[in-house]
Amino acid sequence: MQSGVRVCAPTAALLGPLCRGCLSRARSLPGRSFSCSPRQSSRWNSQETCSPPPPRDNPRVLITGGLGQLGVGLAQILRKQYGTENVILSDIKKPPPHVFSSGPFVYADVLDYKHLRELIVNNRITWLVHYSALLSAVGEANVALARKINITGLHNVLDLALENCLRLFVPSTIGAFGPSSPRDPAPDLCVQRPRTIYGVSKVHGELMGEYLHHKYGLDFRCLRYPGVISATTQPGGGTTDYAVQIFHDALSTGHHECYLRPDTRLPMMHISDCHRATVEFMQAPECQLSLRTYNIAAMSFTPEEVAQEIRKHLPHLKVTYNPDSVRQTIADSWPVRFDDSNARRDWGWSPAFGLEELVADMLSAIRNKRTNEGLPIS
Incomplete structure (x- = not known):
């Protein structure tokens, strides 16, 4: 191994066993010269590959x-497995009382590189889950903002993950495909070839993460989520x-x-x-992964099919259709099924x-939920 080159080798307890093939690939990474970027600690041009934190x-x-x-929801699952204090939620909005009292919460704007870096260093972060993004319909209504959050914010996170040798998870989407x-x-x-800024930004994220993995050993992981259905949060655009x-x-x-x-x-x-x-993928030993981005699938249905299934429980449900052109x-440009x-x-x-x-x-x-909140039920 070249002098000064360290290998990103996860510990068995924390990141899973490292296959011999993973180790060989990491050792083959080319050297780099130090960057003159204002971000003096950026590893993009460093001569060192990712090196894991102490076990x-x-x-x-x-x-x-x-x-x-x-x-x-993800924080709740991870806190049960790894301890409440080891999982920190962040956002730019004020959390509701039950979220604030359930575990660590900090303000974090993904466009503020310096502050995000301080959070990662001061809290000794080893895994970063990057959920900050503007979704498809909202992004089309404000392309400039979507470009800033979904691309500039992503680059901040990629830089920091590379600099601090983090295991980085960035979700992708059904919207990463096109017609x-x-x-x-x-x-x-x-x-x-997606036709939304949301989709374009997610393809960009997939490719950047894969590039940094192969070139510098970044432990980048990405799942293409289908439409996610939850009773606990309101639709988000x-x-x-x-x-x-x-x-x-x-x-x-x-x-x-x-x-x-x-x-x-x-x-x-x-x-x-x-x-x-997401949890199973993050916990999987790196040497088991033949890809850095995977489809995951569960079911595929139409509005009429889900309405018919709901009517088995609520026969009175009426559905009218008023297609929004956007x-x-x-x-119509998205897949109807995923191969996972x-x-x-x-x-x-x-x-x-x-x-x-x-x-x-x-x-x-x-x-x-409606009963507990004293709301009527149809």
């Missing part, structure tokens, strides 16, 4: 964008949000107006499957929820 029993996790649909991609099913590797809103409407008014055509088929997933996939165009065979083979992915189980769980959870 410890549990990872120290920072979750950006933690008050969105996914962050709070020229195979749609039924969409494989892990194929043509990707995504094209698949109808599949959350329809449950709330079914129990509140008995009527849902859908912004997609009734035959629009898209991949979907219960949030508990999404969280479990969201319908986005949905590589995830199933490499690290044992398998979903627990199908459509029937998803509908029963969502209606039960939202009914209980």
